[in-house]
Every structure is written in C-alpha cells, then in structure tokens.
Amino acid sequence: MSDRDALLRIVYENAGEENQVPLSDLVATATGFLDHFAEKSLVGERFSNIVETGDGATKFSRLLEACGCSGDPETFFSQLLLTLGKADGNETISINGIEMPHLLLMAILEVVLPGNQFISIKSCEQLEKATNIRVPERRRADMQRVIDTYPVRLSMHTIRQMRVSGNVAYQYLPFVEELDTVGHTNTWIGQFHQGLLEQMYQNRVIFLLNMTCPVYCRFCFRKHKDSRNESNPTPVDVEKAVAYVQNSPSIKEIVVTGGDPFVNRANMACAIDGLMEIEHVQNLRLATRSIAYYPHMFLSEDAKLLNYLKRKNLALQHRGKRMEVATHFIHPDEISPQSLLIITELVKSGIAVYVQTPFLKNCNDEGPELARLFSLLRGAGAELHYIYIPCSPIHGNSVYWTPISKGLAAGNYLRAHLSDRIIPRICTATPIGKMDWHTSGWAVEPVADNPNFMWIRTPYTPEYFKQFATLAKDLDNMRVNAEGTIDVQYMAQIGDESIFLGARPARRDVKPAARRPKGVEEVLPLVRKCENRSHSIVDTGSATLSRVHETRVEIDTGCSQQDLDYIGRDERITDVVMVSETDATQSLYRINQIIGALGAVPHVNSVRLRSLNSNYEPQSYTAVVIDKLGDLNKLTIVNPLRLEIETQFLVAEELTPAHKRLVRRLNNKGITVYNNTPLLGGINDTPDAIHRLAYSCRQSGIEFHHLYIAGLPIQDQWNAANPISLYDAVDIATAVRRQGSGREVPRYMIRTILGEVDFGLSSAFIGDGENVSVKLLCYDLAYFKAMSADFTWPAGIREDGDGKPIVPVSGLLKTTDFALS
Ligand code: SF4
Numbered sequence: 070m071s072d073r074d075a076l077l078r079i080v081y082e083n084a085g086e087e088n089q090v091p092l093s094d095l096v097a098t099a100t101g102f103l104d105h106f107a108e109k110s111l112v113g114e115r116f117s118n119i120v121e122t123g124d125g126a127t128k129f130s131r132l133l134e135a136c137g138c139s140g141d142p143e144t145f146f147s148q149l150l151l152t153l154g155k156a157d158g159n160e161t162i163s164i165n166g167i168e169m170p171h172l173l174l175m176a177i178l179e180v181v182l183p184g185n186q187f188i189s190i191k192s193c194e195q196l197e198k199a200t201n202i203r204v205p206e207r208r209r210a211d212m213q214r215v216i217d218t219y220p221v222r223l224s225m226h227t228i229r230q231m232r233v234s235g236n237v238a239y240q241y242l243p244f245v246e247e248l249d250t251v252g253h254t255n256t257w258i259g260q261f262h263q264g265l266l267e268q269m270y271q272n273r274v275i276f277l278l279n280m281t282c283p284v285y286c287r288f289c290f291r292k293h294k295d296s297r298n299e300s301n302p303t304p305v306d307v308e309k310a311v312a313y314v315q316n317s318p319s320i321k322e323i324v325v326t327g328g329d330p331f332v333n334r335a336n337m338a339c340a341i342d343g344l345m346e347i348e349h350v351q352n353l354r355l356a357t358r359s360i361a362y363y364p365h366m367f368l369s370e371d372a373k374l375l376n377y378l379k380r381k382n383l384a385l386q387h388r389g390k391r392m393e394v395a396t397h398f399i400h401p402d403e404i405s406p407q408s409l410l411i412i413t414e415l416v417k418s419g420i421a422v423y424v425q426t427p428f429l430k431n432c433n434d435e436g437p438e439l440a441r442l443f444s445l446l447r448g449a450g451a452e453l454h455y456i457y458i459p460c461s462p463i464h465g466n467s468v469y470w471t472p473i474s475k476g477l478a479a480g481n482y483l484r485a486h487l488s489d490r491i492i493p494r495i496c497t498a499t500p501i502g503k504m505d506w507h508t509s510g511w512a513v514e515p516v517a518d519n520p521n522f523m524w525i526r527t528p529y530t531p532e533y534f535k536q537f538a539t540l541a542k543d544l545d546n547m548r549v550n551a552e553g554t555i556d557v558q559y560m561a562q563i564g565d566e567s568i569f570l571g572a573r574p575a576r577r578d579v580k581p582a583a584r585r586p587k588g589v590e591e592v593l594p595l596v597r598k599c600e601n602r603s604h605s606i607v608d609t610g611s612a613t614l615s616r617v618h619e620t621r622v623e624i625d626t627g628c629s630q631q632d633l634d635y636i637g638r639d640e641r642i643t644d645v646v647m648v649s650e651t652d653a654t655q656s657l658y659r660i661n662q663i664i665g666a667l668g669a670v671p672h673v674n675s676v677r678l679r680s681l682n683s684n685y686e687p688q689s690y691t692a693v694v695i696d697k698l699g700d701l702n703k704l705t706i707v708n709p710l711r712l713e714i715e716t717q718f719l720v721a722e723e724l725t726p727a728h729k730r731l732v733r734r735l736n737n738k739g740i741t742v743y744n745n746t747p748l749l750g751g752i753n754d755t756p757d758a759i760h761r762l763a764y765s766c767r768q769s770g771i772e773f774h775h776l777y778i779a780g781l782p783i784q785d786q787w788n789a790a791n792p793i794s795l796y797d798a799v800d801i802a803t804a805v806r807r808q809g810s811g812r813e814v815p816r817y818m819i820r821t822i823l824g825e826v827d828f829g830l831s832s833a834f835i836g837d838g839e840n841v842s843v844k845l846l847c848y849d850l851a852y853f854k855a856m857s858a859d860f861t862w863p864a865g866i867r868e869d870g871d872g873k874p875i876v877p878v879s880g881l882l883k884t885t886d887f888a889l890s
Contacts, residue, residue: 074091074092074093075091075092075143076089076090076091076092077089077090077091077092077095077143077146077147077150078150079150079151079153079154079181080154081154081201082154082155082201083155083157083197083201083202083203084197084198084199084200084201085197085198086198087154088181088182090180090181092142092143092146094180095142095146095177095180095181096129096142096146098176098177098179098180099125099129099132099142099173099176099177100125100126100128100129101125101176102125102172102173102176103120103125103128103129103132103173104124104125104128105125105707106172106173106176106406106706106707107120107128108671108707108708109671110444110445110448110671110672110674110707110708111170111172111445111707112170112172112173113168113170115167115168116167116168116169116170119131119132119135119167120132129142132145132167133145135165135167136148136164136165136167137164137165138164138165145164148164149162149164149169149177150181152164153174153177153178153181153232153233154201155201156201156232156233157200157201157202157203157231157232157238158202158231158232158233158234158235158237158238159235162174162233171233171234171402172404172405172406174233175229175230175233175405178229178232178233179229182225182228182229182232183225184225185224185225185226185365185369186224186225187222187223187224187225187283187284187363188222188223188224188225188228189220189221189222190216190221190222190223190243191216192213192216193209193212193213193216196212196216196221196243199223199228200223200228200231200232200238200242201232202238202242208245211245211248212243212244212245214248215243215244215245215247215248215465216243218247218248219243219247219285219287219292219293219465220285220292221243221285222282222283222284222285223241223284224283224284224362224363224365226362226363226364226365226405226407227241227284227362227363230362230402230403230405233402234400234402236399236400236402236432236433236438237400237402237403239429239431239432240286240287240288240399240400240429240432241284241285241286241287241362242287243287244287244468246465246467246468247287247464247465247466248465249464249465249467250464250465251462251464251467251521252462252463252464252465252466252467252560264302264306264309264310265277265278265302265306265307265310266310266313268320268537269501269502270502270810271319271533271536271537271808272319272320272321272322272808272809272810273320273321273322273323273324273810274310274313274314274317274320274322274323274324275323275324275325275326276307276310276323276324276325276326276330276340277302277326277327277328277330278301278302278307278325278326278327278328278330278333278336278337278340279301279302279327279328279329279330279332279333279336280300280301280327280328281301281327281328281329281332282327282328282329282332282358283329283332283359283362283363283366284358284362284363286358287465287466287469288427288429288460288461288463288466288469289461289463289466290461290463291328293463293464301333301336302336303336304335304336304339307336307339307340307343308339308343310340311339311340311343311344311347314344314347314350315347317537318349319536319537320349320350321349321350321351321352321810322350322351322352322353322354322810322812323340323344323350323352323353323354324354324356324395325337325340325341325353325354325355325356326355326356326395327356329357329358329359330355330356330357331355331357331359331366331374337355341353341381341385345381345384345385345388345390346388350390351389351390351391351767351768352390352391352392352393352767352810352812353385353390353391353392353393354392354393354394354395354812355378355392355393355394355395356394356395356396356397357394357395357396358396358397360394360396360408360411360412360422361396361397361398361403361408362403364405364407364408364410364411365407367411368407368410368411372414375411375414375415378392378394378415378418378420379414379415379418379420382418382419382420386419386733386737389729391421391770392420393420393421393422393423393812394415394420394421394422394423395422395423395424395425395454396412396422396423396424396425396451397424397425397426397427398424398426398442398446399426399427399429399432399433399442400432400433400438400442401438401441401442401445403442404442404445404446406706409445409446409448409449409706410449410706412446412449412450412451413449413450413704413705413706413709413739415450416449416450416451416704416739417450417704417738417739418737418739419733419736419737419739421452421736421741422450422451422452423451423452423453423454423812424443424446424451424452424453424454424493425454425455425456425457425493426439426442426453426455426456426457426493427456427457427460427461427469428456428457428458428459428460428471428475428476428479429460429469429471430459430460430468430469430470430471430475431468432469434471434475434476434479435479435482436478436479436482436483436486437482437486439456439479439482439483439487440482440483440486440487443483443487443491443492443493444487444488444491444643444674446491447488447490447491447674447675447711448674448675448704448705448708448709448711449704449706449709450704450709450711450739450741452491452741452772453491453492453493454493454494454811454812455493455494455495455496455503455811456476456479456480456493456494456495456496457496457497457498458471458473458475458476458477458479458495458496458497458506459471459472459473459475459476459497459561461498462560462561470561470562471564472561472562472563472564472565473497473506473512473523473561473562473563473564473565473568474563474564474565474568475564476495476506477495477506477568477830480492480495480506480827480830480831481830481831481846481847482847484825484826484827484830484831484847485619485831485847485848485852486619486620486641487620488618488620488621488643488644488675489618489621489644489774489775489816489825490644490675490677490713490743490774492816494811494814494816495830496811497510497525497559497561499525499527499557499559500546500557500559501527501529501534501547501555501557502527502528502529503806503811504525504526504527504528504806505802505806505814506830507570507827507828507829507830507889508798508799508802508803508806508817508828508829508830508889509527509528509799509802509803509805509806509807509814510525510526510527510528510806511525511526511568511570511889512524512525512526512563512568512569512570513525513526513550513556513569513570513571513572514569514571515563515569516558519558521560521562522558522559522560522561523558523559523561523563523569524548524556524557524558524559525556525557525558525559526550526552526554526556526572526573527554527555527556527557528554528802528803528804528806528807529554529555529807530549530553530554530555530807531549531555533807546558550572550573551572551573551574551575552572552573552575554803570887570888570889571887572887573799573885573887573889573890574885574886574887574890576794576796576884576885576890577884577885587751587752587791588752589719589720589722589723589752591752592719592749592752592783592787595783595786595787596681596717596719596783597681599781599782599783599786600648600679600681600717601648601782602615602623602624602625602648603615603617603623603820604617604822605617606618606822606823606824606853606856607853607856607857607860608857608859608860609622609635609857610631610635611628611629611631611632611635613625613627613628613629613632614628614632614635614636616856616857617646617824617825618644618824618825619641619852619855619856620641620642620643620644621642621643621644621645621646622635622636622642622644622645622646623645623646623647623648623679624636624645624646624647624648624663625647625648625649625650626647626648626649626650626656626659626660626663627650627659628663633663633666633667633670636667636670636673637669637670639672639856640672641672642672642673643672643673643674643675644673644674644675644676644677645663645667645673645675645676645677646676646677646678646679646715647660647663647676647677647678647679648679649679652680652681652682652686652689653678653679653680653682653714654680654682654686654689654690654694655682655689657694657697657698660678660701661697661701663676664676664701664710664712667710668703668710671708673710674708674709674710674711675710675711675712675713676701676710676711676712676713677712677713677714677715678698678712678713678714678715679715680714680715680716681716681717683714683716683728683731683742684716684717684718684723684728687725687727687728687731688727690731690734690735695731695734695735695738698712698714698735698738698740699738699739699740702738702739702740704739711741712740713740713741713742713743714735714740714741714742714743715743715744715745715774716742716743716744716745716771717744717745717746717747718744718746718762718765718766718771719746719747719749719752719753719762720752720753720758720761720762721758721761721762721764721765724762724765724766724768724769724771728769728771729768729769729770732769732770732771733770736770741772742770742771742772743771743772743773743774744766744771744772744773744774744815745774745775745777746759746762746773746775746776746777746815747777747781747783747784748776748777748778748779748784748788748793748798748801749783749784749787749788749791750787750788750790750791750792750793750880751791752787752791754793754794754797754801755797755801756797756800756801756803756804756805757804759776759801759804759805760801760804760805760808760809763805763809763813763814763815764809764813766813767809767810767812767813773813773814773815774815774816775815775816775817775818775825776801776815776816776817776818777818777819777820778793778795778798778817778818778819778828778881779793779819779820779878779879779880779881780818780819780820780821780825780878781820784880785879785880787880788879788880788881789879789880791880792839792880792881792882793880793881793882794881794882794884794890795834795841795881795882795883795884795889795890796882796884796885796890798817798828798889799889799890802814802817802828817829819832819843819878821843821845821876821878822863822866822876823845823848823853823863823866823874823876824845824848826843826845826846826847826848828889829888829889831845831846831847832844832845832846833846833888834881834883834888834889835875836883837883837884838882838883838884839879839881839882841877841878841881841882841883842867842875842876842877842878843875843876843878844869844873844874844875844876845873845874845875845876846873848873848874849872849873849874850862850868850872850874862874865877
C-alpha cells in the first residue's frame with residue numbers, strides 16, 4: 070500500500086462489523102481476475118462482451134466505463150463495497166445495471182472478508198454476524214432450537230460464497246423447517262455396519278474414518294446426533310478394518326469416507342498404507358466435499374495434501390492399484406478457481422476425480438444449472454458419476470425433496486443439451502443399495518395405505534446379501550418379487566403416475582443366450598468396417614462432418630476449413646470426435662493441426678479420438694505417441710480443451726495387461742480412455758459377459774461409457790439376424806449393478822438416425838416382437854430445426870401426439886407387455 074493509497078470501508082450491515090481495505094489491493098484483485106478469468110464460460114456473455122479482450126488493466130478500464138466510473142476505480146469500489154456490505158445472497162449485485170459475475174465478487178470478498186478458518190455457530194447472533202443475514206424476531210427461538218439440535222459449521226470459503234449466492238446459502242444456512250420430523254435419521258437400515266466398516270455390497274466396503282464434517286450440509290443425515298456423536302475410530306480400529314479386508318478376497322474396492330475423512334489424517338494414512346499392501350484390493354476411492362467448500366485444505370502449505378495424494382497414487386500404481394477422488398458439487402455457484410485447480414491437478418497426476426450430485430428442489434432441479442455445472446467440471450477433467458434423485462428423505466430436509474418425475478425430466482433435458490460424456494447416471498440410493506432408473510430398477514407401485522412411500526424394484530436378491538450381511542427377515546419394508554429381486558419401500562413422491570411401471574412378468578422369449586454362442590472372431594471383420602463417422606442427424610452440407618447431437622460433431626481427420634468454421638460458428642458445440650481412416654495413432658500430424666485450430670474456439674472443450682487401435686494394436690501407442698497426445702491435452706481452469714480416447718471392447722477376454730499399462734500411461738497425462746460397447750447377439754449379450762467386461766474395463770482404468778443396446782452400424786448388420794432382447798438388457802443392467810462396482814455401470818443407450826437416447830429413460834418402446842420402434846422423449850422438431858432451419862422429419866419417422874418422434878430400430882426384440890422388456 071502506497072502512502073497515497075485510499076482506504077475503502079465496507080460495513081456489513083446485518084453482521085454489525087466493518088473492515089477497511091486499500092484501494093490498490095482491490096484494483097490489483099479486479100485486474101488480476103479480469104486478466105485470467107474474464108472468459109464467457111466463467112463470467113457470462115454480457116459481462117465478457119463488456120470487458121472484451123486484452124490485458125486485465127484494459128478490461129478493467131472498460132468495466133469502469135460501462136459502470137459509469139470511467140477512470141475512477143475509487144467510486145466503482147465504493148459502490149461495490151456498499152452493496153457487498155448489504156449482501157446476504159438474496160440479490161444480484163449490479164453497478165449501473167451491470168451484474169457483477171459471481172467469481173469476480175468472490176475474488177473481491179477474498180480481500181474484504183479474508184480468512185480460511187471454520188466458524189461453529191452456536192447462536193442466532195453469531196449466525197447473523199458470520200453470514201450477514203437478519204433472523205426475524207418471530208423466528209429467533211425456533212432458529213436457536215435448530216442450531217442447538219443440528220450443528221452449524223461454516224468455512225470462510227462458504228461464508229463468502231453464501232453472501233453472493235442464494236444457491237450456496239440454501240445448502241448450508243440453517244432454517245426453521247429443519248425442526249420438522251418427517252423423514253428418517255439415517256439413509257441406511259443399519260445391518261451393514263460394523264465399527265468403522267460398512268458393507269452394503271459384496272465387492273466393496275466403506276471405511277468411515279471420521280464422523281464429522283468441516284461444514285454441515287443441511288440436507289444430509291450427518292448433522293444428526295446419531296451419526297455425528299459416534300466416536301471417531303482410531304488407527305487401531307482402522308487396522309482392524311484393514312485386516313477384515315485382508316481376509317475378504319471378494320472385496321476389490323474401498324470407499325474411504327466419513328464425514329470428511331481428510332479431517333482425520335492419521336486414520337487416512339493408516340487406511341491408505343494398510344490397504345495398499347493387500348493383493349486383492351484394486352481401487353481406493355477417497356470421498357470429500359472439501360474440494361467444493363474448503364479448497365484451502367488441499368492448497369495450504371504449498372499444496373501439501375495434494376502432493377501427498379499424488380505420492381500415494383504413484384505408490385498405489387506401482388502395486389497395480391488406482392486411487393480416485395469422489396467429490397460433490399450441486400450448483401455452479403460452488404465452482405471456484407481453487408476447486409477447478411484441485412481437480413485439474415489430481416487428474417493430470419492420473420487420479421480420476423468423479424462427481425456426485427444430490428438433486429435439490431429449487432436449486433439444481435431444472436436442467437440448465439446442472440448443464441453449466443457439469444460443463445465446468447468436465448473441462449477441469451472430472452467425470453460425472455451420479456445424480457441422486459430425490460435428495461434422501463432426512464428429518465427436516467423436506468424443502469429439498471422433489472418428485473421422481475422431476476429428476477427424470479431433468480435427465481431428459483441433459484440428454485438433449487449436454488455432452489454425452491458428462492451425463493451422470495440417474496440413480497436412487499435405496500436403503501439396501503443403489504438402483505439406476507429404468508435399467509436396474511424402477512418404481513413398481515405406491516405402497517398401499519401410505520401415500521408417502523412407493524415400492525422400488527432393486528437389482529438385489531436375498532442370496533446376494535446372504536453372502537456378506539444379514540438382511541433382517543420379514544422386514545415389512547421389503548418383499549421379494551416374482552423375478553426374485555427385492556422390492557423395497559422408498560419414501561418419495563412419484564409426481565407422475567405413469568412412471569409406476571408395475572412388476573416385470575416372467576420372460577416368454579427363448580433366451581438368446583441359449584442359442585449357439587458365437588465367438589468374437591466371427592464379428593471382427595465387421596468391426597473395422599464400421600469404424601466410421603456416424604450418421605448426421607441434420608444436414609451439415611459437408612461430407613466430412615456429422616452433427617450427431619446439439620453439443621457434438623464427428624469429423625474426419627481429412628476435414629476442411631469449412632468444417633472447422635461450422636464448429637466455430639455454433640457455440641452449442643462442445644465436443645469434437647475425430648475419426649481417421651487409419652486410426653488416431655497414424656494421423657497425429659493432422660490431429661495436431663485440427664486441435665490447434667480448435668484451441669481458438671472457446672466453446673469447444675473436448676476433443677475425442679476414436680481409436681480401435683487402442684484395443685487391437687495397443688503397441689501402436691508408442692512412447693512418442695503418448696507424449697504427443699499428452700501435449701495436446703489442455704486441462705486448464707480457463708478455456709480447457711480436454712483430450713479423450715474412445716475405444717471399443719466387445720468382451721472381457723480382449724483386455725490384456727498391455728491395455729492396463731497403456732491406459733495408466735495415458736491417465737498419467739490426464740487423458741481419459743472410455744469404452745463404447747455394442748451389444749451383439751450371441752457374442753456378448755448376457756449378464757455374465759457384460760459384467761466381466763465392465764469389471765475388466767475398470768481393472769484396466771477404462772471408463773465404461775456406453776453400452777449400446779441397438780443402433781450402431783455394426784448392430785444394424787449383425788443383430789438383424791441376432792436380435793437383442795429387451796429382457797436381456799434389463800437383466801444385464803441388473804447384474805452389472807448388483808455384482809459390480811457402481812463405477813463399472815455404463816449408460817445403456819440406443820442410437821437412432823435422430824440421435825442417442827437412454828434405454829427406457831429418455832426413450833419408450835413401442836411395438837412387439839422384432840417390430841420395435843423407439844419414441845425419443847428428449848427431442849422434438851424444434852430441437853432439430855434449431856440446428857438446421859430446413860430440417861424435416863426423415864422418411865419413416867412418425868411424430869407422436871406430444872410432438873416426440875417415433876423411430877423404427879432394428880435388432881431389438883420385445884416380448885412382454887412390460888414397458889422395459
Ligand atoms: S460434507 Fe458430505 S457427509 Fe458432510 S454434511 Fe455435507 S453431504 Fe453430508
């Protein structure tokens with residue numbers, strides 16, 4: 070601060086506090102922010118148009134001018150601090166009608182409201198002081214009861230976020246409706262619990278290393294005394310749990326969680342070091358929400374914790390194991406440069422980061438906010454794993470509940486408007502385990518005489534649990550259905566009665582698996598023949614570019630400048646899939662040129678190389694090829710251009726140790742490898758074949774992205790004579806969910822000439838026998854016209870009464886009246 074530097078004052082109106090900051094600090098912060106972060110994806114279109122391009126100082130002078138403070142930063146900041154002093158998250162903050170972007174406000178708040186500590190709130194007065202809100206007189210007594218019943222703990226990071234975002238405040242601020250006792254106190258039944266170890270699934274266990282969280286989310290059961298007051302385990306307890314895993318060869322994965330396990334470093338170190346030495350353990354999944362709400366934990370002391378994780382990951386890799394970090398974001402306002410940096414750093418070091426998202430009413434339940442959130446996270450390198458619908462019914466969190474129909478509708482929105490690579494699985498965590506909507510589970514019917522509950526068909530069976538946990542017999546909230554799987558009662562509203570699908574009848578068709586199984590070699594000649602660019606859903610005027618989705622194009626490596634111009638003109642395109650006649654590994658010179666050109670197109674944030682060589686000729690990925698690919702992968706906080714490899718494996722037997730080595734080397738460059746598998750009649754259309762494939766992909770570090778039930782060119786040719794039974798598709802999804810890790814579950818897809826849809830979720834089946842059409846629930850005529858004004862329905866397409874297209878699909882067999890089989 071220079072001698073002549075002005076000191077500006079901020080008065081936090083409701084908190085009754087004030088602070089003074091040098092003007093020069095504010096100017097430096099704003100200029101630095103504009104220099105690095107004033108990109109449309111982070112600050113919005115209007116703001117980025119105002120500040121335009123140039124260095125931070127130039128952009129700042131344009132901002133001052135637009136705000137009516139030309140050349141006068143003192144007036145600008147005086148106005149801004151006056152508004153920030155009143156801010157409690159409920160209003161947008163504007164100067165001269167220009168809304169200040171959330172991230173800029175956060176940067177300014179880091180100057181005027183500094184610190185990284187936690188605050189435990191014990192009274193209404195303390196709450197008002199920390200959050201700058203005013204608790205009305207008539208609510209104070211109730212609010213105090215909430216605070217006394219459920220802990221309120223906030224990090225300074227969340228406190229800053231809450232002042233400028235109602236959507237963040239909604240997650241962490243206590244509210245008097247928490248006193249409502251409808252709902253459960255926990256999300257599981259309890260029979261899976263033994264000390265710090267919880268085993269809900271045969272192949273994986275949960276280690277609860279720490280019972281508390283740095284910050285309490287109001288929708289979560291962790292705020293309950295029952296769980297929070299359980300005593301924390303000690304390293305001796307952790308050693309006992311490690312010994313249990315040592316003696317249980319079926320356990321392949323350990324989810325290390327809490328509370329936040331990173332809060333208890335001694336237990337964390339004991340768990341990682343102990344599990345690392347167990348031969349049959351393959352994956353460690355470390356769960357923390359701190360990346361979103363307490364990034365300081367990873368970045369303080371020269372990123373000590375981040376570096377610790379990187380070191381441990383190398384040690385795990387050395388033993389053939391993998392580390393993943395699970396985190397949890399709900400709304401785009403939670404995104405910060407710090408959180409994106411942590412994700413990027415982890416992914417670049419070969420540690421996959423995956424995100425789970427509870428679906429909260431009036432926060433992220435429409436679709437567009439999730440699309441923005443997921444796009445930002447993906448650019449940094451994260452995978453999107455689950456959306457949980459609805460938010461678990463816990464005491465006092467009914468404000469967050471949505472009906473099931475709302476979650477499914479948001480899924481349809483995402484399918485139409487978001488890259489396929491970032492659409493999470495839509496699942497519900499029932500008291501006996503997770504199910505994926507309309508593949509491994511569905512809503513059967515309402516529970517008689519109890520309008521708050523419904524029966525959900527799960528993929529689990531009594532035999533499954535017998536092997537590792539005792540499910541209490543005669544529990545009246547469960548029943549075994551005619552298929553032999555368990556229906557469980559779940560507390561939620563359906564929102565649309567047509568979503569109750571009833572029970573699945575016994576199968577009537579001859580099980581295709583009973584036909585003569587065919588070897589992969591029979592289909593291999595077709596595989597290479599079908600490695601082409603996909604059919605375009607609208608006319609692009611180009612023979613080398615296909616539009617396959619609103620957000621995605623496929624281009625030949627021999628594409629033209631006009632093709633690149635097409636991509637540059639349409640801001641909805643985020644993903645470019647490159648297809649080469651000779652495979653990606655032999656087209657790197659051209660791929661390099663195209664990626665160079667796409668680097669100047671900020672809305673494209675991912676390039677995907679389709680490469681059968683990654684399966685059939687892994688040796689073609691030489692050290693120099695991997696090095697070049699690594700150079701092309703731009704995982705950055707601002708304007709990322711992520712590189713991914715798309716592969717195709719048909720059966721588990723195709724995966725060899727060479728693939729595992731290759732994927733690890735690519736992962737260590739931050740490059741994800743994902744697999745799309747066509748289901749082929751007689752080749753791989755059994756639960757066992759796909760379960761083993763899913764398992765092998767995971768062991769090799771390959772993300773199993775799509776399992777195509779129908780519609781790929783190879784399926785159109787092969788499955789015409791070897792159709793896939795819808796019944797088998799549900800059986801496959803059931804087995805994969807029950808027997809595998811949740812990280813192995815693919816999305817079950819159908820490709821049509823109008824694009825892709827999720828099996829039974831964004832699609833409905835019409836017809837029977839081999840005469841099956843698919844209604845596409847997520848697209849209508851306007852959707853296609855927005856991409857090509859001249860678009861009309863292609864021949865053979867019918868439009869249903871609700872405007873949704875019905876498309877014939879070959880190679881499918883529908884044999885019952887049940888919607889999904
Ligand atoms: S951080 Fe996770 S476990 Fe803790 S309260 Fe929030 S959601 Fe629950």
